[in-house]
Amino acid sequence: MKALSEGKEMVKLTDIAKKAEVSPSTVSRVLNGNTVVSEEKRRAVQYWVAKLGYKPNNVAQSLAGRRSFLLGLVMTDVSNPFFSEIAKSVLHHAYLQGYSVVLCNTDTNQDIERQQVSSLLQRQIDGVIIVPTSPDAPALKSLLSNHIPSVVITQKHDQFDSVSVDHFLGGEQVASHLISSANTHLAYIGSPLDEKFLGFKHRALQMGIAENCIKCIDFTYTHFNRERIDEQMKEIFQSSVIEGVQGIFALNDLVAIAAVNAAVEIGLRVPEDISIVGFDNTYLSMMHRPSISSVAQPIEEFGSRTIEILTRKIMALGDKTVEMVRLQSRIIVRRSSSREG
Incomplete structure (x- = not known):
């Protein structure tokens, strides 16, 4: 897997490993959302991925695994400064993992929400991050019935992985x-x-x-x-x-x-x-x-934990366990x- 930096040099996975002082397999595990990596090593890898401008070869990976490397981010109100900050964090951490993100705004309207999720499904996205309009929103039922890896954010949900604050x-x-x-x-x-x-x-x-x-x-x-x-x-x-x-x-x-x-x-x-x-x-x-x-x-932790969970679920399709992450406030x-x- 290779990427071009701004200086046009080819940046390899092994370059990231050398800078972060870890093995290439550890870099690969971090990029794939594997949690069997210490927090210190994960942060070091993510730092050098961003620093060197490394991006995985998504074309090769998508051909091999039928992945689009597209995620959907569905929010109720991006004009709210809190949600715009959350979106920025999610986009940043998705980028570090080689994903592009399609951002959707529902205006807290279930009809709009349902239409946007339907549009995302047609684009064959790999996963969805959603701030649902309600716990029983039709859009959520659509994600479940289509077996789309999804994470609910800012709220708890019994049927979905979720990241929220206590x-x-x-x-x-x-x-x-x-x-x-x-x-x-x-x-x-x-x-x-x-x-x-x-x-x-x-x-x-x-x-x-x-x-x-x-x-x-x-x-x-x-x-x-x-x-x-x-x-x-x-x-x-x-x-x-x-x-x-x-x-x-x-x-x-x-x-x-x-x-x-x-x-x-x-x-x-x-x-x-x-x-x-x-x-x-x-x-x-x-x-x-x-x-x-x-x-x-903790805005940054919102983004990092959400992408960590979602990428792991994308890699382990069929995993039915529900993970509920509760972040601490101050x-x-x-x-x-x-x-x-």
Whole structure:
């Protein structure tokens, strides 16, 4: 297997092995998604693959194994900064493994989702990565019935390999932070069924907060529509539901930013009068003034683990085991919930 670098030199698999100080067979295993390789060696191989511009000879491999070296990435809303960051990570790690990626956006519409998955199947893709519109979406059933290696991301699913963040833990982290800052009347803006809220409420109760002091303001987020989200937050903050609340946990950064703006508009000081925390730790949370505290998700690990699992399943067609990877989150405290300084 050979590839051309930018300088037109032929880069061989053995060149990668020499630079990474591993055997050629180890390089081959890393490129094929085999997990029987130490993390240190895998990262070294991936570094030199990118550094030298090495790409496997996919034409020869596809002729031998009837593989297209095409993957489908189906997302609900690529305009959401969190999903665009996930997509970038997935594309990068797919490239390192010699794959091209077809990116699809569904706008959280099941009809569009079904059509796009059907189109991907016609293109004979090797595998699919999907953020499904719902756990029982027809598109998922199509992937199962066609035996397409697939990974669900950002969500858990009983029938699919999945890579997601522990939202329950994230909720617990936010509750601990808000309560440690003397906030005793709390609210979550999102669905009462969200794991984020369940973790948030669980930790708040553990820390002695009365149940009637933990609200859930039911809010459904579907698209990255700033104007619509701003309007909804204004309605919430101008109603009595927010009265007495000292600490707010929003389902994502976009909602948290809208909540901060709505709070300021009615004369509340952030964080002096009300603390607000988001989720996803997107660049928007850092750029906003005041900057938004947020729960960070390991974006690079999302991409690497997803591609690692998918390439392994592509190589081992017929493997029916379901792997569920739960990544760890961490809270990044910024001005919107920190009264210090």
